[in-house]
Amino acid sequence: MSDNGKITRLFAALGADDPQGWADTEVVENLPQLARYRFLRALSQDIEAWDTASVSALRDDSDADGDSAMDLGRLARLVARETAFSVLCRLADPDSDDLPADLRRQMPGWVLTETTPAGEPTHRSLDCLYEDLNTVVDSSPGTQPSRTVAAGWIWLSNLRPFCEYLAAEVEYDFDDSDWLAIDTALPETDDDQPRSAWYTYPLVGRDRVDLQIARSVNGDEVSVSVQGTVASRVRSRVELLFDIMARYALAPE
Structure with a gap:
């Protein structure tokens, strides 16, 4: 995509705080920012869903009190976030495993790349996603993110x-x-x-x-x-x- 106005509107549709700023970065620096934001937004929603689902499930248990529900929900979200962060770190650095150097040199790696809406690769990589995991919050268009x-x-x-x-x-x-x-x-x-x-x-x-x-x-x-x-x-x-x-x-x- 090269249409700044269209990209700005798409960021706004995803609920980005600064859609113009995100779009400018994509166009000026040729970075896959829209794909990056979409991926991290979905991941953030998954993390928050663990909290909601865990609290709801525990409250259905007649023996559980509100404090226990809150503790379990907080712990579930913490584990989900740390797991997601670790996966993103591993995605960014295939050579961070414990393989011996001579064996590692023979192994394939991996990379996450952007595709067009039709599914064709653009050959632009989504690098270091872990750096922005907390930048993108779970927010729907027209709502304010929680602080x-x-x-x-x-x-x-x-x-x-x-x-x-x-x-x-x-x-x-x-x-x-x-x-x-x-x-x-x-x-x-x-x-x-x-x-x-x-x-x-x-x-x-x-x-x-x-x-x-x-x-x-x-x-x-x-x-x-x-x-x-x-x-x-x-x-x-x-x-x-x-x-x-x-x-x-x-x-x-």
Whole structure:
């Protein structure tokens, strides 16, 4: 394709945030951006579907509670994303296996290439797809993509280490003054209120994430939502952080 206007309209139909920018890159640099976006969009939908399907299946189990459903859904999405990322890395580098060098030189490799709508190869390769896995989100045309990195609950006693580890992921220097602001605001929150009423604290480093928190008034838990745009690997680590902070009570040194 060489018609910039047509390519822009196709990106818009897929729900791209910047259809003109994607189209310009394809035309000016002769890159298969539309094929790239379509492939990653479909993969993103598959990852999100694991989360939805897992939660729905567990909620059908009368012995499962809402927290268990949330934990399983988060874990399913984490595993799906890490598996997809690993497959894309392997696709980009056929020689990353453990074969001896002399045997590897005799082996065929692989490459993912673009085709025309009629199925004819264009000989343009879709390289390093893993780099953009988190750039393309599951969004339908006319809807806004979610900025939720992860959400759930953790033990109140784990809130400060949770904040410190989260800050480290975005390279923000979390100190006593940050904790004082959060600790002071927390008692006035209630997780039965709408999320817009929760206390929000920004962590701005390499990336920016907004930490939304509210305490369970009659319990020892804190409901937490992390909002922002981060790399796929960071998102996976934050999801794992939720799991750890909800399963274990951390002891100070």
